[in-house]
Amino acid sequence: MFNQSIATFRYLPLALALSFAAAGQAGAAEAGRIVFVTGEVQVASKAAVLDSAVQEGDELSTGAQGYVYMKTVDGGFLILRPNSRARIIAYKIDAGNPANTRVKLELLSGVARSISGQGVKLSRQNYRFNTPVAAIGVRGTDFIVSTDQLTTRVAVVSGGVVVSGFAGACGPEGGGPCEGRSSRELFAGQPGMLLQVEKGQLVPKLLNNPGNSPDQAVPPRSDEPSGRVAGPTTTVPALPGTTVNLDAKKDAINQISKPPLVPVLPPVPPVVLVPVPVPVPEVPKGPEVLWGRWERIAGTVSDPEVVAKLKNPAYDDGYFVGSYAIKRRLDAKMVLPSEGQASFALAEGTASLTRKGGDAQAAAIKEGSLNVNFGAQSFETKMLVRSHEGELLVRAVGQVWSNGTLAHGPDSNTALRGYLTGGDKVNGAEFIFKSINGEIWNAQGWTAQGYARWTR
Numbered sequence: 001m002f003n004q005s006i007a008t009f010r011y012l013p014l015a016l017a018l019s020f021a022a023a024g025q026a027g028a029a030e031a032g033r034i035v036f037v038t039g040e041v042q043v044a045s046k047a048a049v050l051d052s053a054v055q056e057g058d059e060l061s062t063g064a065q066g067y068v069y070m071k072t073v074d075g076g077f078l079i080l081r082p083n084s085r086a087r088i089i090a091y092k093i094d095a096g097n098p099a100n101t102r103v104k105l106e107l108l109s110g111v112a113r114s115i116s117g118q119g120v121k122l123s124r125q126n127y128r129f130n131t132p133v134a135a136i137g138v139r140g141t142d143f144i145v146s147t148d149q150l151t152t153r154v155a156v157v158s159g160g161v162v163v164s165g166f167a168g169a170c171g172p173e174g175g176g177p178c179e180g181r182s183s184r185e186l187f188a189g190q191p192g193m194l195l196q197v198e199k200g201q202l203v204p205k206l207l208n209n210p211g212n213s214p215d216q217a218v219p220p221r222s223d224e225p226s227g228r229v230a231g232p233t234t235t236v237p238a239l240p241g242t243t244v245n246l247d248a249k250k251d252a253i254n255q256i257s258k259p260p261l262v263p264v265l266p267p268v269p270p271v272v273l274v275p276v277p278v279p280v281p282e283v284p285k286g287p288e289v290l291w292g293r294w295e296r297i298a299g300t301v302s303d304p305e306v307v308a309k310l311k312n313p314a315y316d317d318g319y320f321v322g323s324y325a326i327k328r329r330l331d332a333k334m335v336l337p338s339e340g341q342a343s344f345a346l347a348e349g350t351a352s353l354t355r356k357g358g359d360a361q362a363a364a365i366k367e368g369s370l371n372v373n374f375g376a377q378s379f380e381t382k383m384l385v386r387s388h389e390g391e392l393l394v395r396a397v398g399q400v401w402s403n404g405t406l407a408h409g410p411d412s413n414t415a416l417r418g419y420l421t422g423g424d425k426v427n428g429a430e431f432i433f434k435s436i437n438g439e440i441w442n443a444q445g446w447t448a449q450g451y452a453r454w455t456r
Contacts, residue, residue, distance in 0.1 A: 028056040031091035032072040035456060036223070038340030038375075039066035039082070050341045050371060054088060061085045062110070067221055067340070076117025077225065081218040084110025089130075090175075093119035099126075104175055106130040111146045111218040114138075115225065116159070125176050134197035134204070135170055137162045137177020139187070146214035154195045155213050160187035163195045165202040222424050223337055288421050289430045290315055291326040291451050319417035322434030322449035328419050334404035335424040337374040344370040344429055344454035346383075351450025353387040361387040363448065370429060370454050372400060372420070379406055381416070381431075385448040392446040394435050406431050414448075429454040 030053045034043070040063030041048035044055070054060065054070050062068060062080050070078045074093045080086055085108040094100035101123040105114065107130070120127045121140045129136040131147040134154075141159030145152065154163055162177045162185050164170050170178035177183075184204040186195045192210035210216070292310055310318070310325050318327030346368035353363040363385045370381040380397045396416040398409040404420035406429065418431020434449035 029092055030054070030073060031056055031058070031088045032070045032076075032078065033343075034068060035071045036067070036069035036340055036342045038337075039063055041066040041068045041080075043068075051343045051369075056088055056091050059085065059087045059108075069224075072117045072119075074117030074119030076120060077113070077115040078105065079113040079115075079220075079224060081111040081113075081220065083218070084112060086110075086112055093117075095119065095122070098123035101126050102175065103127045104130070107145055107147055108132065109148055111144065111214045113142070113144045113157075113214075113220070113224070115142045116140055128175050128177065130172050131197075133165060133199045133201070135164050135166065135172070135174070135178045137179070139185075144214040146217045150199045152197045153212055153214060153217075154186065155193075155215070156186050156188045156190075158188045160185055161195070163197060163204045165197045165200070165204065167202045221337070222335075223426060225425075285329065285331070286312070286314065287329075288332050289326060289328050289419055290318075291324065291430065291432060293323050293325075319432070321415050321417050321432045324432035324434075324449065324451055326418055326430065326432045326451070332421075333423050334420060334426075336377075336400070336402065336404060336420070336426060339375040341371065341373045341375075342426065342456055344372070344456050346370075347428075347453045347455045349383075349450060349452035351385045351448060351452075353385055353390060353392060354447045355390065356445040356447075361389060363387040363450070365450065365452060368452065368454075372426075372429075374400070377401075383433075383452065385435075385450065390446055392435060392448045394433060394448050396433065412436070427456045 032054050034048050034050055034052050034054065037048045037050055042061045043052065044058040048068055060068060060070070060080055062082050062084050064082050066082050068080050072078065072091065078086065087106045087108065089104040089106055090102045092100070092102045098119070101119050103120055103126065105128070114129055116138055120138065124138050124140060127138055129145070131145060131152040132149045133147070134152040136143070136145065136154060139160035139162070141161055142157040143161050144155045144157065147153070154161055162179055162183050164178035164180070164183040166172055167182070170182070182202045184195055184206060186193060186206065192208050192213070194207045194209060194213060195204045196207050197204045290310060290312065310327060315327040315329050318325055346365060349365040349368070351363040351365050352360040354360045366384040366386055368381070368383040370379065372379045377400045378398065379400050382393065382395045385392050385394055394414040396408040396412040396414045398407050398412060398416065400406060400420065406416060406418045406420065408414060408416040414433050414435045416431050416433040418429060420426050421428040421430060430451070430453045432451050435447055437447060
């Protein structure tokens with residue numbers, strides 16, 4: 001992972017537009033958070049830190065080996081590849097009234113990818129992505145841009161863009177897309193096609209030149225979000241200078257109009273029936289991870305279906321922590337990055353709290369965080385497990401094994417086992433946990449246990 005509907009904004013006098021910009025800086029809002037960073041990356045002249053906020057007005061820059069992924073407040077992404085500089089000029093999302101949304105980004109140099117969030121999709125007319133020579137608007141979009149001070153090139157992963165050079169009513173100070181006779185559109189489904197704008201050029205050029213694509217200039221990492229590109233439509237253009245022999249065409253028509261000759265047919269060979277193989281439907285493999293409660297908790301009986309499910313031979317031996325078990329499919333492939341960090345958000349979970357000598361109480365997991373350092377092969381997670389009578393902060397730090405297994409270490413107040421998921425994308429995690437009893441960890445006398453699933 002952006003929408004607004006005040007079409008007249010870009011036609012305001014320059015002084016009024018500047019006053020809007022000044023007001024935006026005065027009340028700078030959070031535009032997003034860093035969810036992945038590796039190499040030399042700076043945000044607002046400081047070293048980028050995982051899960052740190054990026055504000056309106058902040059500049060992001062990457063070094064020769066730097067990559068940074070910013071997840072925007074409306075669920076989109078701004079991704080910078082090495083040797084790039086970008087600025088968040090404005091990022092205000094009003095989900096209740098999309099007409100008030102204002103999003104304006106600027107790529108000063110390098111290569112960036114912009115994936116529209118829900119806010120932009122609801123108010124595309126108030127989104128602008130500037131480069132030194134071009135203005136880019138969206139049609140609900142995922143696009144990649146490479147630029148320097150002289151040339152900008154745009155490729156589309158999904159959706160579409162509208163691009164124009166700077167001139168007349170289309171200036172860098174404006175907001176929203178520049179649409180008119182001088183703008184050009186590009187949509188997904190046209191592999192190798194680019195829009196190119198050079199300094200001083202008003203009308204973009206449409207090029208079929210895959211070698212000049214932004215991905216060729218600076219390739220993406222393997223864990224960059226993938227996009228679906230529709231297949232191309234094949235057309236055969238008319239070739240200039242082609243002529244048609246009208247006499248030959250007339251002869252062909254006359255030949256067709258003659259009575260047909262009765263052909264002499266060869267003997268008909270005997271019919272041999274060939275059995276048609278019946279396709280065998282593919283059996284669904286099942287989820288990447290299985291989990292379940294395999295024993296009694298506070299007098300309740302475990303679910304026999306869960307116990308049977310956990311015996312599935314397509315899954316590994318798994319792990320048991322407290323009253324929970326977790327297993328991963330044997331054919332699941334995991335390829336971990338060798339560097340960088342990533343943060344995950346809690347998607348769902350179930351838990352219980354038990355006071356010493358008391359019964360288990362249903363509990364919710366609140367304020368969860370999970371951070372993974374791929375270079376150090378380590379992780380840290382915190383969760384607040386809360387019932388109607390009490391709460392317990394559980395924390396685990398530990399190792400990430402080469403196959404994506406998560407295992408707690410000695411500095412944890414919680415036993416934990418689980419897996420990173422999503423293959424080479426590493427876009428999720430699932431684990432089970434149980435707090436460690438002992439006064440050093442748990443003065444309140446509570447025991448927490450449960451399951452949690454995370455997404456990135």
